[in-house]
Amino acid sequence: MNYLDRFLAVMAYEPVDQGPNWEAGAWPQARDRWEREGLDPNLLHWDWFSGEDALGMDPREFIPFRGNMIPQFEEEVLAEDDRTVTFRDSVGRVRRALKEGSLGGARMSMDTYIGFPVENSDDWEPLKSRFDPRRQQRYEPNWKCLRVDGWGNRQHPLILGPNCSTLGFYWFARDLMGTENLSYAFFDQPALVHDIMETQAELLIESARPYLERTTVDYVCLNEDLSAKSGPLLSPRTYKEFVYPRLRRVIDFYKSNGVRYVCIDTDGNPEPLIPIMLDAGVDALWPLERASDQDPIRLRRKYGRSLRLWGGVDKRELAKGPQAIDEHLQSLVPLIEEGGFIPTVDHTVPPDVSWPNFQYYMERKALLLRGEL
Numbered sequence: 001m002n003y004l005d006r007f008l009a010v011m012a013y014e015p016v017d018q019g020p021n022w023e024a025g026a027w028p029q030a031r032d033r034w035e036r037e038g039l040d041p042n043l044l045h046w047d048w049f050s051g052e053d054a055l056g057m058d059p060r061e062f063i064p065f066r067g068n069m070i071p072q073f074e075e076e077v078l079a080e081d082d083r084t085v086t087f088r089d090s091v092g093r094v095r096r097a098l099k100e101g102s103l104g105g106a107r108m109s110m111d112t113y114i115g116f117p118v119e120n121s122d123d124w125e126p127l128k129s130r131f132d133p134r135r136q137q138r139y140e141p142n143w144k145c146l147r148v149d150g151w152g153n154r155q156h157p158l159i160l161g162p163n164c165s166t167l168g169f170y171w172f173a174r175d176l177m178g179t180e181n182l183s184y185a186f187f188d189q190p191a192l193v194h195d196i197m198e199t200q201a202e203l204l205i206e207s208a209r210p211y212l213e214r215t216t217v218d219y220v221c222l223n224e225d226l227s228a229k230s231g232p233l234l235s236p237r238t239y240k241e242f243v244y245p246r247l248r249r250v251i252d253f254y255k256s257n258g259v260r261y262v263c264i265d266t267d268g269n270p271e272p273l274i275p276i277m278l279d280a281g282v283d284a285l286w287p288l289e290r291a292s293d294q295d296p297i298r299l300r301r302k303y304g305r306s307l308r309l310w311g312g313v314d315k316r317e318l319a320k321g322p323q324a325i326d327e328h329l330q331s332l333v334p335l336i337e338e339g340g341f342i343p344t345v346d347h348t349v350p351p352d353v354s355w356p357n358f359q360y361y362m363e364r365k366a367l368l369l370r371g372e373l
Contacts, residue, residue: 002155003058007218011261011283011308013339018343019369021058022310023048024163024350026358028104034355050165051347055362059156063211064140067165067203069130073117087338089298091175092117114248116175121192122200127176131199133206148214157218160208160259167226168264169243170234172200179233186238193242195236201246205253216258221286222247229292236272244276251281263310267347268292278306287311287346294346295334315345318353318361325361335370343368 001010001017009016025048026034035041037174041053045181050292051059072090079086086096094115101108111115118124140147151158160166167175173196174182185193206224211217226233234242251262263284264270269292274285288311317328335341349358367373 002118003060004154004156006058007157008071008260010339010342016339017370018156018324021366021369022060022342022344023052023055023057023300024348025049026342027351028106028214029101029108029351029360030349030353032103033351034358039355041047045142056366060159061151062162063151063153063217064143065165065207065211066138067161067167067207069127070132070135070137071130086114093175093178099310107368113178114138114226116176116178116181118192118196119181120189121195124164124192124196128199131203133203136139138207139210141293143251152164158215160211160217160220161223162252164223166204166220166222166324167200168222168266169197169200169227169246170226170239171276173197174226180269183233184243184260186234186337190242197242197246197278201250204250208254209257212257212259217254217260219261219284220254220259221263222250224266224270226273227266227270229268232268232270232273236276239273240276244280247277247282248280255281261308263308269294274303274307278303284308284310287344289347290314290316296329296341299340300341305338305340308342309335310342311344311346312341313343313345313361313365315347315350315353318345318349318357321357322360325357325364326373329361329364329373332368336371 006016006018007020020248031046044052048236048364049060049062050055051057069091073088073092076088076091077085078088078094080334083100084096088094093113095111097107097111098109117127173193176196177185180195186264199343218309220366232239256261261283262281263286264282265286267287267289270285273274277285285307286300288296288309288313294312296309299307299309312332332341332343336343
């Protein structure tokens, strides 16, 4: 079986010689630790979504695509002191970041968000043109002659857009308004929120149309991050009113134009919304954060085979060493045997996981995927 055969077989609960070996990535701070612990700095590419040969990961291909605003805001430092830097980012948000622990653009704590580009309709209207789905800058130059033939002969999964280029509706609106402001706007400015989400629906459909006229796509992952540790950041009623109609329309378009599966990426615990997602046509959920009680064994019992599960490997167990890793992976054997499950670390790998422990995890996971653990 080739890499595409394995992915499609696992998603269809069919026999497979070994499951897909995927991972998302590691913190720059983990990379720094691993190099101090003996990792050859020239060994890895650090694009784990596309696959990492040296670690035995399977290849995936992501269609080059820009789903962000065009043009973006100019990034600008607004203030700085010994401990923090305050800046405007490419989305137009004003943020304050700690300098301590920063490495490669990644910090050990979340920034403080001070301001957002959209507070009301007057702010939103001049920004809408930046999300025109027909801007040629969204596409790789000459992609029709450079890419399409290879896509037609592929032996690996093909995905529409790199990670975080196909944003879901909540994430899109939250980037523009902020979590607190968006929470109020659902009630105080519903017309504005509807218009923002309608704009994203048009972007997701129309920017994908040229690709889907020329190739099939194995999956699309809509990045949402709409959940906290104990539950979603919006109620099922609000999700059903604002997100569901657009989500269903986008998924219907994708699947009627050659997209096999649609995945939702959200950290935290989205469980109250999962039935609505399934009704909209969602096939898979990722990354199943264990710290938010997202146990894939329990989720399979609760939702059955209609929900495919990706992720679910507790990053905290990897830090504990070989015995904990073995016990944790052993618990996943029933899902591997049943199918519809692709195990990965339940987010990017943090720096409390040592290089020897991560190597051990990858070696043992390879056995798990072959049914030999």
